[in-house]
Amino acid sequence: MVGTFDKINATLNELVLQVFSGVDYVSKISLETSKSIPVVHRQLEELVKANILTRTRQGKRVTYGVNWSCIADVINSIVLLDISDVPGAKQLSKDQMVLATKEFLAHPHTQELMRAFFSSQKAKTGATGRAFKESMRQFLDVFGMLSQEERDRFAKKINASAEVRAFLEHCANQYVQRQRRDPRFVLVERIKNEL
Structure with a gap:
């Protein structure tokens, strides 16, 4: 799929x-x-x-x-990427990721957030020409943009299991890793060190 x-x-x-x-x-x-x-x-x-x-x-x-089952497969293909550049990050197994993703997507609040995100994307950026996987990656990046405390509050709000909490943490780690690999991030770090 x-x-x-x-x-x-x-x-x-x-x-x-x-x-x-x-x-x-x-x-x-x-x-x-x-x-x-x-x-x-x-x-x-x-x-x-x-x-x-x-x-x-x-x-x-x-x-x-x-x-939603098919969307879970797409998300798994995105989040199963290596996160070795993030110190202390724990890589989830494929089986853990599959179960957590399906549980995460089954929650009505998650589905509503996705609808709101894509509706906003459609209205504000005309992002409909973007690759679907990139749109999904941006949605998952939201959880990387949240602080640990905010992710914990979100997890509590949806009554998330330990697996879903690990999934959200994994999404956050992937966001951090993509930032670290982004040449702009490297340049920003260099500029900060020169100041």
Whole structure:
């Protein structure tokens, strides 16, 4: 399934982000994307066939939703990266990560945060042309931007298990590692040392 997300072009990614942000039916997505209803319908069906989205019929109305299990696979492909550059960081096993990710995504508060994040991204930055994995990475970076105390309060709010707490810590460590590897961070550190 992870490979499926690698193949999502900017057009399909735009539809996925629409559904993530809470726009869940063809005519509204068509209006939001300025595409014809038949084109949007065909592309949404392609995403359903790829198991990325789900389809639900309520009378005549068909709505689309996120397949959270598939999204968990994408997140795992992102967060299972090595974090060896972060002193004291504990690498989670693949099995631990899979269980924690699915539990994290199953929580309604997490899903609401994702909807808000992608809705904000869509409205403010026009980020729909961005690769889906990059959008997910940015969402996970939010937990790296929180202080340890803030992550703990968030974990308490969602009644997170020890595994989910470790997952959030892992996301934070990955954020730190990406910063350390970013040439801008290296330059900032050099400038600070010269002052």
